[in-house]
Structure formats: structure tokens, C-alpha cells
Amino acid sequence: MSKEFDLGALLAERGAERYALHDRYLNHQLPRMLHTIGFDKVYERAEGAYFWDADGHDYLDMLAGFGVMGLGRHHPVVRRALHDVLDAQLADLTRFDCQPLPGLLAERLLAHSPHLDRVFFGNSGTEAVETALKFARYATGRPRVLYCDHAFHGLTTGSLSVNGESGFRDGFAPLLPDTAVPLGDLDALARELAKGDVAALIVEPIQGKGVHEAPPGYLRAAQELLHRHKALLVADEVQTGLGRTGDFYAHQHEDGVEPDLVCVAKALSGGYVPVGATLGKDWIFRKVYSSMDRVLVHSASFGSNAQAMAAGLAVLSVMENEQIVANARATGELLKSRLAALTGEYELLADVRGRGLMIGIEFGRPKSLKLRSRWAMLQAARKGLFAQMVVVPLLQRHRILTQVSGDHLEVIKLIPPLVIGEREVDRFVAAFTEVMDDAHNGGGLMWDFGKTLVKQAVTER
Incomplete structure (x- = not known):
């Protein structure tokens, strides 16, 4: 006699296989890509603008499921x-x-x-x-x-x-x-x-x-x-x-x-x-x-x-x-202005643009010789690698999920849930500033990861 379907029991029994199941039965390149950039996380639950892993660490979602989670998760x-x-x-x-x-x-x-x-x-x-x-x-x-x-x-x-x-x-x-x-x-x-x-x-x-x-x-x-x-x-x-x-x-x-x-x-x-x-x-x-x-x-x-x-x-x-539109306008203006103020401080930061909580952060060719040579190395391999180099430490070190805005684009797009406020703006700007400091000071971990991405890009040609 077959057992009655129990979703909780199924997830408890097989949930740990999630990446293997995707590799075997779905798009096999997805787990491969996630593993390459260190995005192969296991998120256990979510609420509002946050995920949590099994250890209870919170992750700020600045992606909103490609814009699906306008009200955050599980409103x-x-x-x-x-x-x-x-x-x-x-x-x-x-x-x-x-x-x-x-x-x-x-x-x-x-x-x-x-x-x-x-x-x-x-x-x-x-x-x-x-x-x-x-x-x-x-x-x-x-x-x-x-x-x-x-x-x-x-x-x-x-x-x-x-x-x-x-x-x-x-x-x-x-x-x-x-x-x-x-x-x-x-x-x-x-x-x-x-x-x-x-x-x-x-x-x-x-x-x-x-x-x-x-x-x-x-x-x-x-x-x-x-x-x-x-x-x-x-x-x-x-x-x-x-x-x-x-x-x-x-x-x-x-x-x-x-x-x-x-x-x-x-x-x-x-x-x-x-x-x-x-x-x-x-x-x-x-x-x-x-x-x-x-x-x-x-x-x-x-x-x-x-x-x-x-x-x-x-x-x-x-x-x-809950005046969601007004919050998107006010919080978006705050986030955009805080980020735009950084363009004069970082030569790799070319532009901050957008409206409300749809913001693009564009990176561009630096002026200093040391950074210019590193930038050229990335561009020769594949345009868009520097933006990926920023996205990865935002997740790995600061537990903030973002995305590169498109193939071969040196742009990060922020489309967080429309319910975020000043606390989330502070967290993102502080993390982004640290990542920019690391990139401009020649931080070894970040540029070493850039070399990994270059090797991957060259291999796939």
C-alpha cells in the first residue's frame, strides 16, 4: 500500500540532493555556474527581503527573484x-x-x-x-x-x-x-x-x-x-x-x-x-x-x-x-543618492542611474596604470567579468544577493523587494564601499577570483 504524500517528509529526506538533482534532470549548466562563482548556497527559509541558511545567517535580497518578489517573500x-x-x-x-x-x-x-x-x-x-x-x-x-x-x-x-x-x-x-x-x-x-x-x-x-x-x-x-x-x-x-x-x-x-x-x-x-x-x-x-x-x-x-x-x-x-509605491520612491532616491556620491571616490565606478528601486551601477575603465592593466586583462577575456567580481564578494563576504545586469555588461542591477528601508540601504552601501575599497587597493582575494573567472572565460571560448 502506497504511503500518503507528505511534502515535509520528502524535503527532509531528499532536500540535501538539490544540486545533484538539478545536475541530473534539469539544466546541468545552472549548478555548474553557481559552483564556479560560489553561489551554490543552501537557503532554508525566507521572509520579506531576507533569506536564512541552515546556520541562521541572514542574506539581504537585492534581486527579488528578478523582480517577482515586489512585496518580499511570504507577505x-x-x-x-x-x-x-x-x-x-x-x-x-x-x-x-x-x-x-x-x-x-x-x-x-x-x-x-x-x-x-x-x-x-x-x-x-x-x-x-x-x-x-x-x-x-x-x-x-x-x-x-x-x-x-x-x-x-x-x-x-x-x-x-x-x-x-x-x-x-x-x-x-x-x-x-x-x-x-x-x-x-x-x-x-x-x-x-x-x-x-x-x-x-x-x-x-x-x-x-x-x-x-x-x-x-x-x-x-x-x-x-x-x-x-x-x-x-x-x-x-x-x-x-x-x-x-x-x-x-x-x-x-x-x-x-x-x-x-x-x-x-x-x-x-x-x-x-x-x-x-x-x-x-x-x-x-x-x-x-x-x-x-x-x-x-x-x-x-x-x-x-x-x-x-x-x-x-x-x-x-x-x-x-502599505504605501508601497511611495516607499519605493523614497528608499530608491536614498539608495541612488548614497551610491552616486561614491562615483567621485572610486575610479572604477562610472555611473549610477535608474528610478525608484531599479538602479544600475556601471563600472568603467580606470585611469591609474595598475588598475588599468587589471581591467584590460578582464576585458580581453570577457566583458562583464569585473561586475561579476563585485557581485561575488557581496554575497560571499557580506551576504547580499545581487546580479550582473546582462551578458557582457559591466553593470550591476539592483531590484530589491519594494519593502526595504533605510536599514537595508545602510547595509548595502557599507558592503559595496568595502568591496570597492578592496578592488581599488588591489585586494588579493578579489583579483585572484578575477583570474579564476578569466580562466573560465578563456576555457569556454
């Missing part, structure tokens, strides 16, 4: 909502009825987007982008979607077609017809629009790869150009939305910007149940769903499921009740 209001929806035993996903939760979540989301009218719920950010691409092409009757150089919009085939990083696209062609334009270049946008086959421009108001913000006035001017040519503006707010940049949406920092379609996901989940949403204008939805025959022309098997909708409703409630 009590979101947890309670999920318990409640499971206990309610709703008749979920019948597919031939209309449940209340999707309508209620759509209503709450649209309250933050007064120029938009309807919502499609999927399961992820890339699905939200796929929806926007399909809706834009169908509504305009045109095939081509423009995107910006260095953009990241997802990794499924449609969203990959508007992905500005060749490393993600290589080997997966042919993709959808598309054209990249430089972020902020209105002349390039106008030249493409003049060809008459453009359905839309999709743009991150602040690009996740490298943390590059659209220049002031660009989004509004692009919107005017697009509409003049009967094309649509699609704002990808998957990472920048829901308060990340100190406003509910990043495009709201610029007056008069009213995208035709907006993509959200990540933080809307509360870190629990994946959810993506594409918000759009009424006329676009009416074109796509133009008759009862087309009622299922675009759908998702798990879209609008009760758990995801409950999580989203709880997240929006917490954001309002």
Missing part, C-alpha cells in the same frame, strides 16, 4: 488570501462560466490605468508580451513590430522576435518580422513607420538590461509618431510596473503617455502563483474578439485561475494600504 496578506481561496473550493476553470475574481482584479488594475479598458490574463510576462504582439498585429492588420536595441521582452518565440540581445536569439530563427531601433531615436522610428507595415513599437520605459531609461519626452513623441501612422505603442511594464520605479507604472513618469497596450506580470503574483496581464484599449479587444465565433481565438488554459487572481488582488491591496 502575510498574500498568504492569507491564498489560504482563503483554497479553502473556498471555488468552481474554478470550468471554462464555461464567468467567475468574479478575474473581473475584480481587472477592475483594480484598470483603476491605475484610466486610459485603458480591458484586460487579458495569462501566466507570465512573456505571455503578456505574446498577447500584446498578437493583438497589435490583428488590430492594425500589419505584420511588423518594432523594438529597441538591447531590449528584453521574453524568451518564447514571439517575444524573442522583439528581444534586442543576440545571445538569446542565436540559433532560434526564423522569428517574426521585426526591426530594432535605438532607444530614443525618433528619426529611426519615423523611417520605419514610413514603410507602412508597422503594427506597433514595444518598449520598456526603463530597459532591464543595463538599466537604461528612455530619454525625457521620447515616449510621448514616439506615441504621437506611431498614432500618426496608425500604429500602436506597447509598454512592457513586466519589470518596471507595480511601483518598481516610484510610480505605479514607469511610463507615468512622463505626462501625456497613454500606451495602447500595457504588459504586466512578475510582482503581480505576490511571489506565489504566476500571473501575467495585458491591458488594452476597448477598440483593440473588440477587433480581436469581434464575434462569438472568435471568443476563444486567444486564451490560456490556466489564465484567470482563482489562486493567481486572489494573489493579484491581495498584492494591489497591500500596495495601497
